[in-house]
Amino acid sequence: MQHFLEYLGTLLHLVGMLLFVGGHIWFGFLTAMTERQQDRDGARFLATQLPLMATVFGVGVLLLFGSGVLRLFVWGEPGLIFLPDPYGWILLSKLVLYMIIVVNGVLIERRYLPHVLQERPRLSGAGTELYLTAAWSQIKVRARLNLLLLLIVVALGEALRYSRL
């Protein structure tokens, strides 16, 4: 049972990473492409898909946190995150960055996403344009910040494998 739960936790963690980290990578890549190529249709498409992306990212966050906590409970060490071992400090860093990422995501969804959804063009065809409002800029900046933090978290996760200090 323990082995199964550990396997399940790892599997869900990987799926969560695919959704959350992979989604952020794709979002960052596509926004950079639309900016570079002045692709209005692409930008409009991204704005259209923002709610779906927010949902996918939310599912990814829940999977990541749930599977991470599941593995901690399966291991069952008092203290949960193995402090004061080096492993524990790395895990603590991961959790702190995770909280920043989630708060940043909440800000994106609550403060900036509604503005973008209100300001996006209603009609398609010639003359329509996605105005690069402050809210849209903030979403891009904060999503990139989240991507940066996510990559650090992934690197810390890899460092956990080699925390034999």
Place this chain on the structure above:
Amino acid sequence: MRRRHDHCTRGAHLPCAICYLLCAIVLLPCWTPVLAHHGGLGIEGDLVQWALKVDQWQDEGITQGHRVKFLSYPRQPIVGNSTRLVFEIQSTATGQYVSGLTAQLEVQAPNGSPRQLPLPETTGVTAYYETAMVFAQEGEHIITFRALGPDVPFSTSFRKAVSRTTLHGDWPTLLGYGTVLAAFLVTWLGFVVSVQGRFATVRKGAPSGSTETF
């Protein structure tokens, strides 16, 4: 324009705050004193240590030319639960592991009452002495390893705090629980805020799904 200015001002503070936090995280392990030597044997069959690949010697003492490494599993002993007390003996002069000792363990409870236990060498593992013990009292215990060495007897002592429950541990334990709890609260808050936002959008009649076409 005003809104844009506000966003830029807030945006300028956030990266600075993130940078400070990252620096603090990087420096945090440097500030922590190294209390124990990590190295040596792991506990065979221990799923946690197998998964973490972390050696767990928690303390060591050098006496009469011998290095005595010590660990307890679990790290934080709980009153009423069995705790494994493990020792590994090494010669400081040659670095060789010392087996064949007649070892004994003396555990002094916080109220001063001593208790003696035999400490047999684990079969098949050189210089590896282990016993299991159920602590009856909460507080700091003094654990003394005594051995009749080939030349001179030697002994060394370690201190181990015993908790009443896993929720009343030392500061690393509490910090660990607090961090996991904070992460859970942030996750829950984010989930609730997200769901509320979606319902609010639906009530207002504004589109929020991905099926809308432009």
